[in-house]
Amino acid sequence: MQHTRRMLNPLLTGLRNLPARGATTTTAAAPAKVEKTVNTVTILGRVGADPQLRGSQEHPVVTFSVATHTNYKYENGDWAQRTDWHRVVVFKPNLRDTVLEYLKKGQRTMVQGKITYGEITDQQGNQKTSTSIIADDVLFFRDANN
């Protein structure tokens, strides 16, 4: 039985996974045969705030943000320095608990994972598209204090 789960995608509970600009999810007893694709991301930067536990009891997810900086040179010689804040989500059980316990605000970290797009409802009840990096691995560098 194959059907599109319009509302809650149990695995991505934190994202309240309605089909969004970025993603459609179909569910079946076995994954349909599709051509191989690649979706890999590596970010390395400072953590914005202590990680948060979200989602539900059955489907907990830990989220945190990481900042990266990019320098651009304008034709007029000026430089632009852009800071991008990435939203990281961790579903893998052991990795999730380790991140929640040990990763701290200001710490330098490296995340390897994949990009996914979904929709979240903000405090005012508005539907907003959201982009997350689902972590396959998270590396810690010296904790923030030293």
Place this chain on the structure above:
Amino acid sequence: MQHTRRMLNPLLTGLRNLPARGATTTTAAAPAKVEKTVNTVTILGRVGADPQLRGSQEHPVVTFSVATHTNYKYENGDWAQRTDWHRVVVFKPNLRDTVLEYLKKGQRTMVQGKITYGEITDQQGNQKTSTSIIADDVLFFRDANN
């Protein structure tokens, strides 16, 4: 003179770069010294539609979409197959022209670049956050027809 360009970020014209959840841009004669970070993405998949030329005469940008698929296994044994549509933007002059001329809908392509977040105004005039992959390189595989 360092100031935040609230409205138009000449380089990312296509994104109408207001400071968004994901990015703040400051401009100066030379980039402020910041700690090195990493922001690298590799996606490989099929092109959603023929690339489009956007932006302005002075700051043209070519955009196209690429689909990637990910299989997830639920605890109950069901499989979820998720298709994510990535928005790719190309600023590099030569790369931009090559993509516009030769990349076609349905073609398989690989994009190496970085993630950036901005805001775009949709047809209804609503501010929407947008995520783009700024391409450093684009590889073509067999054109879509054969």
Place this chain on the structure above:
Amino acid sequence: MQHTRRMLNPLLTGLRNLPARGATTTTAAAPAKVEKTVNTVTILGRVGADPQLRGSQEHPVVTFSVATHTNYKYENGDWAQRTDWHRVVVFKPNLRDTVLEYLKKGQRTMVQGKITYGEITDQQGNQKTSTSIIADDVLFFRDANN
């Protein structure tokens, strides 16, 4: 009981894994706790010859070579074009069989994996250091004939 297997490392049979310049292997009931490291490679290029089945009945391994090209500019304005031949080894059972059956000489392919160093004995019985890319995934592009 922890001991160094000087001679044959069953998993990497094809490399006759004597401790080499590049690698020392220790074996134990559980892996010793070590600091996380990263060793990821992505190569994309043409296959040099049809893949070969090597190793033993218990530990088969499939190997093939892939060529990549790099352009260098000398100070005097000349360009150097360098072709590097990478040696790929595939241990993963399903991936191994698929590569052996379907990947052909001249075909374009992408390999994601990690670098490892070992020693092999050439036809003249000399010990030679060897570098291999252990494939985690192999993507196929159009077969070589069309």
Place this chain on the structure above:
Amino acid sequence: MQHTRRMLNPLLTGLRNLPARGATTTTAAAPAKVEKTVNTVTILGRVGADPQLRGSQEHPVVTFSVATHTNYKYENGDWAQRTDWHRVVVFKPNLRDTVLEYLKKGQRTMVQGKITYGEITDQQGNQKTSTSIIADDVLFFRDANN
């Protein structure tokens, strides 16, 4: 005039670049048009010894080694833990000087670059194949002492 430089490849002086199993280099006024390939490596681990300055006055190169660890599980349940020592070479002028001055033995570092194969002559005058990672970027994490 296109010819194969059998002996010294000025840019890769440190490798005494004879055509080796892994590489052939041709030189010309402009690089021959070849199909795009990909050759990207990311390693992250501890530095083996303080970086060394090699090559010649005109073509200096800085080299250092980095260790990465991989865990393998045998069919009999035993674990193998493999340490691979990677040889990194840095040609980029600024990056080269920064690495030589600030990178220290025992420090954790991340290198992004490409793999290349060459031949070096050891102290006994024997020709040996060598694998190096040519660094495009090197990130430093906390110096080794704290």
